[in-house]
Structure formats: structure tokens, C-alpha cells
Amino acid sequence: MTAVVLDGIVLGLQFGLLGVGLTLVYGLGGVLNLAHGQLAVLGAIAVWLAIGTGLPVLPAVVVGLAAIGLLGFLLDTTLMRPVYARRGDERVLLGLLLTLGVAFIIDGLLNWRYPIASLNISIGGDPISILGVRMRTGSLLASTIAIAAAGLLLLFFRGTTLGRGVRSVIQDEEGARLVGINPASVRNLIFALSAVLAGLVAVTRSMTSPVSASAGIDFTILALIVAVVGGLGSILGAFVAGILLGIVNTVSSFYIGQYITTIVLLAAAALTILLRPSGLLGRRK
Amino acid sequence: MLEVEELSVGYLGDDVVHGVTLTVAPGEAVAVIGSNGAGKTTLFRGICGLLTASHGRVTFDGEDVSGQPAHKISRRGLAFVPAERHLFPGMTVKENLALGAYPGRPDPATMDFVLSLFPQLADRLSQHAGTMSGGEQQMVAVGRALVSRPRLLLLDEPTTGLAPKLAKAAYEALATLRSEGLTLLLAEQQVPLALDLTDRGYVLENGRVQLESSSEELRRNPEVRRAYLGIT
Incomplete structure (x- = not known):
């Protein structure tokens, strides 16, 4: 049981990293990015391509993530501009439609150019024992990266002026403008960061199981569930929800079966929304 | 320090403020008084860049800031405290x-x-x-x-939602800021408090300046007394 829960926490931290980007982009600009998972997979395929050119794994990961971050930045400065120029429902709807379009385009391109590509970073070495549980090196490295990334993110948002500036735009955009913060450049930065985090999650997942070019939709759905359960716009909420859902995921796939896990996850999300419509840590309006 | 010339500003193409001209000199405290809906908030939002003016010009510290976004104007040293606080x-x-x-x-x-x-x-x-x-x-x-560390502080209805005692305390704090040499421009419905604090005042009605005078004269003006001070 300990092993299953520990596995769940490891997986959950990665869920959290996947969800936090989605939640931040939504909190800042009202765009629910339906291409989030496709960006994750595109990041993984970029790493795969970089490795294919003969680069060692670590530089390949850096190059792949930088590329996906740049793409995120470009998407926000070009395609998302008309979205941010609108208000209210119109903005949300246009954001959904445009990002859904981006998702289809990325899926289509990957299916056309790299239909059988999949990233599978194998980390050698013997299993290591933690809390009496034997963990594979790949899974241990994936969790170390996830923990470090989560820690750095929380430090950034709580401890730096720029991080607080980002939170201030989520909490009150007009107040942020009045203290001299440009919401548009904050959105650019966070859209790029969100894409990098999505790519990073695809990379850490590939250390335990292959990430294929067609996995985008699964990542998107997962990110949506995590962000909604945590409360859209809540950074800490995404991590709490990620860890909870990670545990639900591994426990249900261990005791019930993998095929039913997605249903259990969706049921957990539906239950949370019924009990707390604004999510675990979302602010009530 | 602040010159507003013929400023027209509003929402979605409908101007609420029509050709308002006002100035604030360094070290001065100036009031914009008027009833609810007179356009005070819209005028202030136009000055600080939260709204884009359809006509006119705003000059701050000798530089034309018309059309600049709020975050840039704020960094120049013009701080705005909105009524809803944000x-x-x-x-x-x-x-x-x-x-x-x-x-x-x-x-x-x-x-x-x-x-x-x-x-x-x-x-x-x-x-x-x-x-x-x-x-x-x-x-x-x-x-x-x-x-x-602003050079000019704009306050929109600093007493919104405050009990009379707290409103008075708020104005005592503003008086302290004045004595420290800070330049103030404030919009207010609590006209007596505002006119006691300030040197000059503008009366705004239906988005236009109806009257402009020293605060002392405004306090004595029969129309102001009837409309805003509740004295007949």
C-alpha cells in the first residue's frame, strides 16, 4: 500500500505541474488552453528530435523545452491577442475555440510527420529503496525533478517581486495596472512558462513509460481535471489536486484496473465540483 | 504638474466626460466635486490611463501622457486610488x-x-x-x-463606504500628506470634507466643469451650498 501511495504522490506532483500551467493561464487571461497537452507532447517530440540529431539527453531536453517555451510565447503574442482584446464570455469562448484549433493542428502535424514517434528516456541503474519501498531510478529521477520544479515555482510566486506581480494580475488586474504592472507581458511570460512546464511533465513521464505523439488529448484532459479540481486560478490548489488525483489514480489502477482509472478520475473531479463548485482552493466570487 | 485639456472620455464610444480642462500645480490640493454620475470617476480613469480618451490631452510633469496605458503612467509617478480600492x-x-x-x-x-x-x-x-x-x-x-512614492496622488471618493468618523480620520491622514508637500487631486461627494482640505475646486455636472474657484469661495457659493452642502 505504501508503495502505491508513494507512486501516487510522484505521479501527482507531475499532475500538479501539468495543471498549474493551465490554471495560471486561465487565471491571468480567462483562456482555458485546450492545446495544453498537445504542447506537452510537442515538447516531448522536440526532445526526441533533438536526441535524434545526436545530442546527449540533458542538452536535448533543454533545447526541446526552450523550443516549446518559445512556441508558447509566440502563440500568446499572436494568436491570443484578439482573445485578450475581448471581455467576458466572448473572451472565454474565443479562447476555447482558438486553442482547440491549435490542438487539432498540433495533433495533425504530429500524426502526419511523426506518427510512430515516442519519447522514452531510459535511466539506468539499480532500484533504490526509499521508506522500505524499492523505486526504479527513472521514477526516482522523475519525482526529484517534479519536486524541485514545484518547489522553485512556489518560491517564485511567494518570494519574488515578479512572482507576486503575476499573482496580483490574477487577483485584480486593474489593481495590478495601477501599481505599474503590464498584464500583457505577464501573460506572455506565463504562457511560455506554462508550455515549458507541460513539456517538462511529458519528459518526466517518459522516464517511466513512453510518451507517444498521440498522447496530447490525454494530457489535456488530465490538466483540465487537475486545474478544475484545484480551483481555476489557484497555484497551490493545482498541486494539492494533482497529488490527491495522483494517489486516486495509482490506487484505483492497482486495485481496480488501468482501464477504469480515467473514469475514477473524472468521477473524483465531478464529486469535487458538486461539493465545492469553485474547486479545492479556488476563491469564491 | 498636471494639465488636462479638453478631455473627453467614456465607455464603448459613448463619452461621459465632455471637454474637461483642469490643472493642478505642484504642492496644490485640488478637489473635483459633483453628484453621483457627474463623471468624476470616468474623468479620473481617463487621466490615469485606465480609459483611453476620445479627445483632448493629459500632460503630467511637462510630458504628454495621453493614450499611454495605466501601468506606464503609474510608473511616471502618478498614483491613483480608485473608490473600489482594487x-x-x-x-x-x-x-x-x-x-x-x-x-x-x-x-x-x-x-x-x-x-x-x-x-x-x-x-x-x-x-x-x-x-x-x-x-x-x-x-x-x-x-x-x-x-x-508618487509625485501626484489621485483619489476617487476616498470616503466611499466609510462611517462618518472613519471618513474624518481618512481626511486627517490626507491633511498630513498635504503638509508633507504631496500634490493631491481628489474626487468627492462629501463636499465639506473635500473643500476643507483643498486649495481649489472644480464642480463637475453631467461631465462638464460648471464652476471653478478657490475652495473657500466654493464654500460660500450659494449654488454649491444648496446643491452639495445641504444648506438652504
Whole structure:
């Protein structure tokens, strides 16, 4: 049981990293990015391509993530501009439609150019024992990266002026403008960061199981569930929800079966929304 | 310090403020008075860049700032405290105040000055701004504006939602800021308080300046007395 829960926490931290980007982009600009998972997979395929050119794994990961971050930045400065120029429902709807379009385009391109590509970073070495549980090196490295990334993110948002500036735009955009913060450049930065985090999650997942070019939709759905359960716009909420859902995921796939896990996850999300419509840590309006 | 020339501004192409001209000299305190819906808030939002004017010009410190976005005007030293305050509810009082100095760090002497002006805030630095009373939130809003070390402070209805005693206390704080040499422009429905504090005033009606005079003369003006001071 300990092993299953520990596995769940490891997986959950990665869920959290996947969800936090989605939640931040939504909190800042009202765009629910339906291409989030496709960006994750595109990041993984970029790493795969970089490795294919003969680069060692670590530089390949850096190059792949930088590329996906740049793409995120470009998407926000070009395609998302008309979205941010609108208000209210119109903005949300246009954001959904445009990002859904981006998702289809990325899926289509990957299916056309790299239909059988999949990233599978194998980390050698013997299993290591933690809390009496034997963990594979790949899974241990994936969790170390996830923990470090989560820690750095929380430090950034709580401890730096720029991080607080980002939170201030989520909490009150007009107040942020009045203290001299440009919401548009904050959105650019966070859209790029969100894409990098999505790519990073695809990379850490590939250390335990292959990430294929067609996995985008699964990542998107997962990110949506995590962000909604945590409360859209809540950074800490995404991590709490990620860890909870990670545990639900591994426990249900261990005791019930993998095929039913997605249903259990969706049921957990539906239950949370019924009990707390604004999510675990979302602010009530 | 501030020259507003023939400014017309409004929402979605419909002007609410029509050709308003006003000036504020360095060290001066100026009031814009008028009833609810006269256009005071729209005028202030137009000056500080939250709304884009359809006509006219705003010059701050000799530079034309018309059409510039709010965050740029704020960084030039024009701080605006809106009536709805627009604090960051999920952040502590300290974080709210510190963000006034964005992108830099707050100057310790300025922080000390803000806390001496509003001693209640000193014990509440780690409280979330969203959980505070209206009066305390107003203090945080003014404090956050002061931390940016503005050269001109614009206040829209600083007494909104405050009990009479708290409204008086708010104006005592503003009087202190005046005596420190800060230039003030404020919009107010509580006309007696505003005219006691300021040197000059503008009466705004239906988005137009109806009257412009020294605050003392405005207090004696029979029309102002009847319309805004409740004296017949």
C-alpha cells in the first residue's frame, strides 16, 4: 500500500505541474488552453528530435523545452491577442475555440510527420529503496525533478517581486495596472512558462513509460481535471489536486484496473465540483 | 504638474466626460466635486490611463501622457486610488503595500512613513487584505499608492463606504500628506470634507466643469451650498 501511495504522490506532483500551467493561464487571461497537452507532447517530440540529431539527453531536453517555451510565447503574442482584446464570455469562448484549433493542428502535424514517434528516456541503474519501498531510478529521477520544479515555482510566486506581480494580475488586474504592472507581458511570460512546464511533465513521464505523439488529448484532459479540481486560478490548489488525483489514480489502477482509472478520475473531479463548485482552493466570487 | 485639456472620455464610444480642462500645480490640493454620475470617476480613469480618451490631452510633469496605458503612467509617478480600492485580496497587507514599489523593492523609510500614518496597519501586516474592513482596506489602498512614492496622488471618493468618523480620520491622514508637500487631486461627494482640505475646486455636472474657484469661495457659493452642502 505504501508503495502505491508513494507512486501516487510522484505521479501527482507531475499532475500538479501539468495543471498549474493551465490554471495560471486561465487565471491571468480567462483562456482555458485546450492545446495544453498537445504542447506537452510537442515538447516531448522536440526532445526526441533533438536526441535524434545526436545530442546527449540533458542538452536535448533543454533545447526541446526552450523550443516549446518559445512556441508558447509566440502563440500568446499572436494568436491570443484578439482573445485578450475581448471581455467576458466572448473572451472565454474565443479562447476555447482558438486553442482547440491549435490542438487539432498540433495533433495533425504530429500524426502526419511523426506518427510512430515516442519519447522514452531510459535511466539506468539499480532500484533504490526509499521508506522500505524499492523505486526504479527513472521514477526516482522523475519525482526529484517534479519536486524541485514545484518547489522553485512556489518560491517564485511567494518570494519574488515578479512572482507576486503575476499573482496580483490574477487577483485584480486593474489593481495590478495601477501599481505599474503590464498584464500583457505577464501573460506572455506565463504562457511560455506554462508550455515549458507541460513539456517538462511529458519528459518526466517518459522516464517511466513512453510518451507517444498521440498522447496530447490525454494530457489535456488530465490538466483540465487537475486545474478544475484545484480551483481555476489557484497555484497551490493545482498541486494539492494533482497529488490527491495522483494517489486516486495509482490506487484505483492497482486495485481496480488501468482501464477504469480515467473514469475514477473524472468521477473524483465531478464529486469535487458538486461539493465545492469553485474547486479545492479556488476563491469564491 | 498636471494639465488636462479638453478631455473627453467614456465607455464603448459613448463619452461621459465632455471637454474637461483642469490643472493642478505642484504642492496644490485640488478637489473635483459633483453628484453621483457627474463623471468624476470616468474623468479620473481617463487621466490615469485606465480609459483611453476620445479627445483632448493629459500632460503630467511637462510630458504628454495621453493614450499611454495605466501601468506606464503609474510608473511616471502618478498614483491613483480608485473608490473600489482594487487591492489584492489573497495577499497580505505587507505584500499589497510592497507591490506599490513594483518592479523594485519598497523603500524602508516610505514603508515606515505609511505605517506611522496608519498605525492600525502595523499590527495587521500578515493579514489578508480581503478579510479587512472597508476603512482598513482604504488605508491599504492609500498606503500602496504612497509606497510607489508618487509625485501626484489621485483619489476617487476616498470616503466611499466609510462611517462618518472613519471618513474624518481618512481626511486627517490626507491633511498630513498635504503638509508633507504631496500634490493631491481628489474626487468627492462629501463636499465639506473635500473643500476643507483643498486649495481649489472644480464642480463637475453631467461631465462638464460648471464652476471653478478657490475652495473657500466654493464654500460660500450659494449654488454649491444648496446643491452639495445641504444648506438652504
